[in-house]
Amino acid sequence: MKPRPNYFAGAGSIIWLLIVLVPIYVMVTATIQTQQGYASAGPLSLPSSFTLDNFGALVTGGFLTYVWNTVIVTVSVVAIVVLVVPPLSYAVVRSRSRGISLIFRTFLLGLAIPAQAVIVPIFYLISVAGLYDSLIGIILPTAAFCLPICTLILTGSMRDITPELYETMAMDGATPMRSFFQLVLPLSKSGISTIIVFSALQAWNGFLFPLILTQSASTKVITLGLFDFQSQYGVNIPGLMAAVLLSMLPVLFVYLFARRALVQGLMGVGGK
C-alpha cells in the first residue's frame, strides 16, 4: 500500500517531539553550566558558561556508591527473573493442568496489584526476616513485582512456537526438560532478552521499595540519591540536572542497543 500522508497526526507528532525535546535540551545544557551561568542565562537560552564541575561534585559526593548499589540490585533482579520466569512460561504455554492455568490467572491479576498496596506487610516481612536496610531486602520484592509482566511477555513469545515442533520432540521421546533446553529456550531468545531489558529497567528505576526498605547511605540507590539531593540542594539546578542525566545514561546506552527488544516486549503486552 502506498503511504498516505496524514497531516493531522504528523502535526501532532511534531508537537509531541518538542514537548519531549525541550526538557531534554534544558537538562543537557544545564549540566554543563555553572549555577550562576544557568541562573543568568535562563533555562531556554544557549549556555552562557561551561564547566564539568557538576559531574565532579556528584563523584566526590558519593553518587558512585549509589550507582554501584543500583547495579547490584539490577543484576540480581534480572538473574532471579531469568531463572524463574522461563520455566513458568513454558509450563503455562504447554501444560494442560488446571492448576497451572489458575496460577497464570493469578499472575495476570497480579498485574493489577500495586506495590503501594502491599508495602506495609512487605516492610513487616523484610524487618522480621532481618533484611531491613540491605540490598537483598530491595532485590527480592522488586524481582517479585517484575514477575507478572515478564510472564505475560514471555508466554506471548513462547506461544509463537508452533505446536508441531513440540509434538515432533515428544514423538522422539524428549522429556519436558530436553524440550525446554533444546527447543523452547533457543526459540524464545527474543522474548528472554525482552524480559531482561524490562526487569532491568524496573530495577534500575525502582523507588518505593528502596525508599521504604533502606535508610543508610551505604544501601542507597540512584533514585533515592536523586530524591535526597533534591531535598537538600533544591536550588542547585545544574547539579540536580547532572544527577538526573547520570542516572539515565546507562539506560539510554542499553536502549540504543536493545530498543527492539524493549519495544517488542511493550507491544506484546497490548498488541496482537
Next chain:
Amino acid sequence: MKRPTTGRSRHSGGPNVGRPGFAWALPATVFFALFAIVPLIGVAVMSFTSWSGLGSPEFNGLDNWNKLLSDKVMMQSLWLSALLTLLGVVIQTPLSILLGVWAAGQQKNRAVLSAIYFIPLLLSSAAVSVLWRALLDPNFGIPGQLAGIFGGDGNLLGSQAGAIAVLTFVGAWQFTPLHTLLYQGAARSVPPVLYQAAEIDGAGTMRTFFSITLPQLRNTIVTSGILMVVGGLTTFDTVLILTKGGPGTDTTITPYYMYRKAFQSFDFGVGSAIALVLVVIATAISLIMVRATGYDKMNSAQEGI
C-alpha cells in the same frame, strides 16, 4: 479468536506425554506468593490491627476503619486520586492513539522520531519528577522565564489548580510514550486487507481511521485504559517529589496519604486500611473493565496462535 475459548484441555487432543508438570511453575509461584499474595492477605489482616513499627501488631477491630471514615483528608485524597486518574486517561488516550497510529505508518524519519518519543519512558519517576521540579522552579525555571513575556508569578506548584495541572502534565509526559507504543504495536497488526478494501471503497483518512483503525484497537484501548487507571490510582513518586502533597493537602492523593500515615506517623494499621481501599478500588475497576468488554475471553482465545 479462531478456536473455542473454554475447555482447551478437552478439545485439543494429543497425549500428555512430554508436557511440563506442575514443578515447572513452582519456583516463580512460591516467590510471587511470598511477596505479593501473602502481603495482600497481610494488608487485609493488618488493617484490623494497630502497629507502630515496634513490637508486634495488635488486634484493634474496626478502629482504623472508623478513623478513616471520619477523616476528611482521606475522603479528599480519594477524590483527588479519582480526578488525577480521570484527567490522565482523558488526556493520554487520544494523544497516544494519535501518536501510535502515526508511528505505525510509513512516514520518512519515523524510526528516528519514534526513538526520541520514547525517551521519557527510560527515566525513573524519581528522575522525571526531579527534572520537572527543576524545570518548573519559580525562580530559575521555564515558567519564570516565560512569566517575563506572558505575565504570572511563575509559581505553578503554589496553587491547587496549578499543582494538579503540573501533575497531570508530568504524568502525560512520562507515560504517553508507553501507551503510544501499545497503540503502535496494535495499529501495525491491523490486517492490511482491511485498508486495501477501504481504499477500493474510496474511504478517506478520517473514515478509515474511525471505521477500521479504532475498532481494531479496542483490545488495546482496554489494556491501556487499565494500565492508566491502575497507574493513576497508585501515583506516588511524582507527588512525593513534585508537591509533597501540597500546597497544604491539596494534592495529597491516597497512596501518598497511605505513605504519610504508615511511614511518617508510624500508624501502620491505618496505613494498611488505606492500602486495602486502594487494592479494592484498583482491582474492581480492572475487573469491571475486563468483564464489560469481554476482554478476558478475547485474551484466552489467543492461546495456540
